[in-house]
Amino acid sequence: MSEQTMYDMEMRHMPDIGGHFGRFGGKYAAETLMGPLAELEAAFHASWEDESFQAERLRLLQQYVGRPTPLYHAEHLSRAIGGAQIILKREDLTHTGAHKINNTIGQGLLAQRMGKKRVIAETGAGQHGVATATVAAMFDMQCDVYMGREDMRRQAPNVFRMELLGARVIPVDCGSGTLKDALNEALRDWVASCETTFYIIGTVAGPHPYPLMVRQYHAVIGQEARAQFLEQFGRLPDVAMACVGGGSNAMGLLHPLRDDNIRLVAVEAAGYGLETGQHAASMLAGRPGILHGNLTYLLENSEGQINGTHSISAGLDYPGVGPELAAMYDAGRLELDSATDDQALQAFKRLAHTEGILPALESSHALAAAMRMASTMTPDQMILVNLSGRGDKDLDTVMKVFGKGEKA
Ligand SMILES: *Cc1c(COP(=O)(O)O)cnc(C)c1O
Numbered sequence: 001m002s003e004q005t006m007y008d009m010e011m012r013h014m015p016d017i018g019g020h021f022g023r024f025g026g027k028y029a030a031e032t033l034m035g036p037l038a039e040l041e042a043a044f045h046a047s048w049e050d051e052s053f054q055a056e057r058l059r060l061l062q063q064y065v066g067r068p069t070p071l072y073h074a075e076h077l078s079r080a081i082g083g084a085q086i087i088l089k090r091e092d093l094t095h096t097g098a099h100k101i102n103n104t105i106g107q108g109l110l111a112q113r114m115g116k117k118r119v120i121a122e123t124g125a126g127q128h129g130v131a132t133a134t135v136a137a138m139f140d141m142q143c144d145v146y147m148g149r150e151d152m153r154r155q156a157p158n159v160f161r162m163e164l165l166g167a168r169v170i171p172v173d174c175g176s177g178t179l180k181d182a183l184n185e186a187l188r189d190w191v192a193s194c195e196t197t198f199y200i201i202g203t204v205a206g207p208h209p210y211p212l213m214v215r216q217y218h219a220v221i222g223q224e225a226r227a228q229f230l231e232q233f234g235r236l237p238d239v240a241m242a243c244v245g246g247g248s249n250a251m252g253l254l255h256p257l258r259d260d261n262i263r264l265v266a267v268e269a270a271g272y273g274l275e276t277g278q279h280a281a282s283m284l285a286g287r288p289g290i291l292h293g294n295l296t297y298l299l300e301n302s303e304g305q306i307n308g309t310h311s312i313s314a315g316l317d318y319p320g321v322g323p324e325l326a327a328m329y330d331a332g333r334l335e336l337d338s339a340t341d342d343q344a345l346q347a348f349k350r351l352a353h354t355e356g357i358l359p360a361l362e363s364s365h366a367l368a369a370a371m372r373m374a375s376t377m378t379p380d381q382m383i384l385v386n387l388s389g390r391g392d393k394d395l396d397t398v399m400k401v402f403g404k405g406e407k408a
Contacts, residue, residue: 013255015324019208019294022327027207029187029293036194041209043114048216053113060105061220064138065095067102069221071228077354077371084377086370087237088357088387089225089253098315098360098389099221099249100131104200106217108135111198118142118197122186124151124179125314126158127393128202133167143167146185150177155314158393179318180306183292203246204322207293211322218252225384226256233382239373241265241337242386243366245280245315247322249388258328263335266325267369269311270338280309281338282321283329296323312341312397313361315389339368345401347371348391360389361397 019025027037047053061067069090078085091099111119119141123129129145136143145162149171152159159169175181190199204211204218222240229236240257242250244266254264271279279285282297289298291306299307299319311317328334339347344361347368351359359367363386370385377383391398 021324024323024326029207068224083374084381092390103217104131104135107200116198121200122182126155133162133165146182148177203248215251221252222256237382237384239263240384245318247325253386265335268338269316270340271310278310280311291320296326315362337369339365343368358391361394363388
């Protein structure tokens with residue numbers, strides 16, 4: 001795509017002035033945050049138009065993150081399945097091992113530009129906390145990460161990682177001591193500290209302009225993949241797929257492909273099975289409500305309380321989804337699929353055995369759905385899958401499962 005076409009495309013897919021994508025999104029935040037959110041929006045747009053800001057962002061994406069990441073034709077896996085070709089976008093090869101750093105580099109640079117000396121973040125499993133602590137160390141900014149007490153217990157190595165990087169991890173005791181409680185605490189901190197502090201949100205959620213900003217910082221994934229696909233195969237894929245927690249790796253891959261004639265598929269975590277109620281499939285099984293400053297599909301009970309979620313992959317264990325994905329689904333531009341814990345584990349094993357790649361358990365959900373779809377297609381068709389992260393962080397989890405009598 002030429003730069004002009006790219007720009008026209010961006011304009012077609014902007015939220016309205018209140019930050020709505022269709023009927024979703026918006027800015028449901030405390031009165032005191034309306035000013036700071038407007039200031040953030042103005043600063044974001046100014047930086048986006050600023051060539052020197054973009055040049056610095058690009059330099060860091062290349063030299064620090066390791067972009068462009070390769071597009072890899074998983075021929076051995078595809079042959080073993082005997083259907084469509086599976087092509088992987090290798091976000092697992094970025095610095096810190098997952099796509100999240102594309103976003104924290106962008107927001108970190110914006111924080112610097114706005115003169116903020118302190119950044120805060122919320123984290124569930126700790127992966128966004130680590131990505132934030134990483135750039136805070138590099139940019140020499142103070143970094144406080146809110147994390148549920150229960151999550152800190154379950155994810156002790158990531159707490160240690162953040163501390164090694166110079167961040168302070170603040171335990172959150174209210175509620176269930178998990179991600180949604182950490183989100184609330186981070187927003188509360190920001191209400192009191194927005195003069196000096198930049199809140200780095202970890203996915204395409206939060207009040208406007210966050211869903212838009214995070215999409216733009218991750219769009220590099222789909223822009224690269226599109227160009228690489230044309231160069232390596234002389235065509236575009238038939239299907240593009242990504243797993244969905246909050247939806248940032250999915251929006252990053254799918255947004256730049258949405259005006260092409262390509263099926264777009266988001267894969268949600270079905271946990272123990274959609275019928276058990278123990279899953280994190282916000283679009284397949286949820287309904288519209290407000291969480292974290294925006295209107296979107298949520299898993300909540302009839303009293304509006306957020307349900308407990310379950311997924312074997314910590315990164316998909318989120319009770320909501322980015323509002324733009326909700327809108328794309330409503331508009332019929334996004335197909336949904338899901339994979340259970342077991343299906344993700346089988347996909348993890350299969351990629352390891354056929355290609356010598358250990359995928360993150362999150363990414364394994366997208367792989368599981370891709371393998372299933374590929375087996376119904378023909379070898380001349382192609383499925384692009386976002387391999388959002390590497391699996392090293394999941395070895396403990398995988399070991400516990402395969403250690404229980406099942407041979408890896
Ligand atoms: C956090 C994470 C996800 C889920 O987050 P999204 O915002 O939905 O992309 C997926 N994969 C990996 C490897 C992650 O770390």
